[in-house]
Amino acid sequence: xxxxxxxxxxxxxxxxxxxxxxxxxxxxxxxxxxxxxxxxxxxxxxxxxxxxxxxxxxxxxxxxxxxxxxxxxxxxxxxxxxxxxxxxxxxxxxxxxxxxxxxxxxxxxxxxxxxxxxxxxxxxxxxxxxxxxxxxxxxxxxxxxxxxxxxxxxxxxxxxxxxxxxxxxxxxxxxxxxxxxxxxxxxxxxxxxxxxxxxxxxxxxxxxxxxxxxxxxxxxxxxxxxxxxxxxxxxxxxxxxxxxxxxxxxxxxxxxxxxxxxxxxxxxxxxxxxxxxxxxxxxxxxxxxxxxxxxxxxxxxxxxxxxxxxxxxxxx
Numbered sequence: 001x002x003x004x005x006x007x008x009x010x011x012x013x014x015x016x017x018x019x020x021x022x023x024x025x026x027x028x029x030x031x032x033x034x035x036x037x038x039x040x041x042x043x044x045x046x047x048x049x050x051x052x053x054x055x056x057x058x059x060x061x062x063x064x065x066x067x068x069x070x071x072x073x074x075x076x077x078x079x080x081x082x083x084x085x086x087x088x089x090x091x092x093x094x095x096x097x098x099x100x101x102x103x104x105x106x107x108x109x110x111x112x113x114x115x116x117x118x119x120x121x122x123x124x125x126x127x128x129x130x131x132x133x134x135x136x137x138x139x140x141x142x143x144x145x146x147x148x149x150x151x152x153x154x155x156x157x158x159x160x161x162x163x164x165x166x167x168x169x170x171x172x173x174x175x176x177x178x179x180x181x182x183x184x185x186x187x188x189x190x191x192x193x194x195x196x197x198x199x200x201x202x203x204x205x206x207x208x209x210x211x212x213x214x215x216x217x218x219x220x221x222x223x224x225x226x227x228x229x230x231x232x233x234x235x236x237x238x239x240x241x242x243x244x245x246x247x248x249x250x251x252x253x254x255x256x257x258x259x260x261x262x263x264x265x266x267x268x269x270x271x272x273x274x275x276x277x278x279x280x281x282x283x284x285x286x287x288x289x290x291x292x293x294x295x296x297x298x299x300x301x302x303x304x305x306x307x308x309x310x311x312x313x314x315x316x
Contacts (some may be wrong), residue, residue: 001267004291012098020109029104030308032247050161051216059099064087064088064089064090064091065089065090065091065092066083066090066091066092066114067092067094067112068091068092068093068113068116069093069094069095069096069102069105069106069113069116069117070093070094070095070096070116070117071095071096071117072249075091075116075166075287080093085166086090094113094168095249096117096173097204097205097206098205098206098207098208099118099119099122100207101116101129102111102116102117102128103122103125106131107129107131108270110131114278117135117167118164119152120155120156121155122165123155123156123164124155124156124163126157126163127163131187133160133161134158134160134161134162134163135150135161135162137161137165138151138156138163140165143165145214145238146166146205150166155207159231174188174190174191176190178257180199181196188212188215188216189216191216191240191243192236192239192243194239194242194243195242196243197242197243198242198243198245199243199245200243200244200245201244201245201246201247201248202244202248203247203248204247204248204249209237209240210233211223212236213233213234213236213237213240214229214233216233217229217232217233217235218232218237219232219233235299285297288295
């Protein structure tokens, strides 16, 4: 006989995956996509990147599968196999492009998704839109392994519980091959240096690239750029374009490209740069502004954990 799981049991199984922040959600009517604070940086809900994922609805009596919407480098095949082996529950992974894409997809399919990845200050937006519900993070045994601050972020704390289970941190940095990049760079300017034409590898994240351009050109508020600032950012991206060797889907592909391919010289990376043998740096001239603000554009100086938002579909 198939075993069914309550929402809490389901969450505890998921928490053991180390996939990220879990939020239990409730089904409801579709909600409007949140504003990122600047019309130039976020795609509209009707954009092609926000098309509903192809996910089949699962009967409520079923013990699975877990439908997981995440970035392409935020899940591991070995972990998913381990979950299947130990619990009998399959995990279906669908990839998202960025935060607004994840929000729109969850908003469109509602109960067909169980877990969604998101950046820290996007989590309250999911909650405010009625897409997730709070949980007791301390009820998860694995939560005892977290730093205490990770269980008490004020922007994830509500009267009815905690909004997310933190997955990791993702500082923005640029990794480079010291054999070919001299002198050692320390600013965004290296990415548009003509001598690195066709030598730069970046993730395919259009929103982030626009934000980088705003920071690199000194925009006062990268989420509300003026026409003049937008023009400067566009000019910077125009200079960047010929330097791009390729745009990759996964962050670990950035690292592999830098390590195993003789062509790439520079790579814009999140966390992976610090794990590679190639040196990396956090660009001066606005990195902290990007690092702290890129989640909601409201200038709050909170740390930036990444999270998985859990819909908590009820089984049984």
